[in-house]
Amino acid sequence: MKRIEKIARDCASGYYNDLVANCEDLEEGANFEEYFQTNAYNAYSIDKAVNGNALYFTLMFLTNKLDWKNTIPKFEDRSFRNLAYKLQLCYRKNPYHNQIHAADVVQNLYFMLNKQDVKQVCQMSQ
Numbered sequence: 001m002k003r004i005e006k007i008a009r010d011c012a013s014g015y016y017n018d019l020v021a022n023c024e025d026l027e028e029g030a031n032f033e034e035y036f037q038t039n040a041y042n043a044y045s046i047d048k049a050v051n052g053n054a055l056y057f058t059l060m061f062l063t064n065k066l067d068w069k070n071t072i073p074k075f076e077d078r079s080f081r082n083l084a085y086k087l088q089l090c091y092r093k094n095p096y097h098n099q100i101h102a103a104d105v106v107q108n109l110y111f112m113l114n115k116q117d118v119k120q121v122c123q124m125s126q
Helices: 002-013 032-036 043-049 054-065 077-090 099-115
Strands: none
Touching: 002 054, 002 077, 032 054, 043 054, 043 099, 054 077, 054 099, 077 099
16 A cells, blocks of 8 residues: 555656656656657556556546646545545456556547647637
8 A cells, every 4th residue: 555655645746757767668767748648658567667556657647637636626636546546456457458458548548638639629728
């Protein structure tokens, strides 16, 4: 549980690069936020870098990046962290439909929605 708490704290503080410093797909000195917004994102490498917590890390990253605390009315950070952790735990250890795949799907949706500029199309302010 301590590793999960560290991920949440570091993400809230914006220390993504520290968390994924040993990610084999990130070049030394690369910016994780830029990497996350590309099609080169590798959830398996991220999972390895965050000790098997790719889905939790991805959700915590997006929570901070999209500033859900300030943009979603009545957003409860602690409740969301618990939900994200339990969601990750619910995934079984199988070769494909696992928490790594879920992290990959979350990142791909984020990537595609940004690439298509959905915010502008839907006239969303945040």
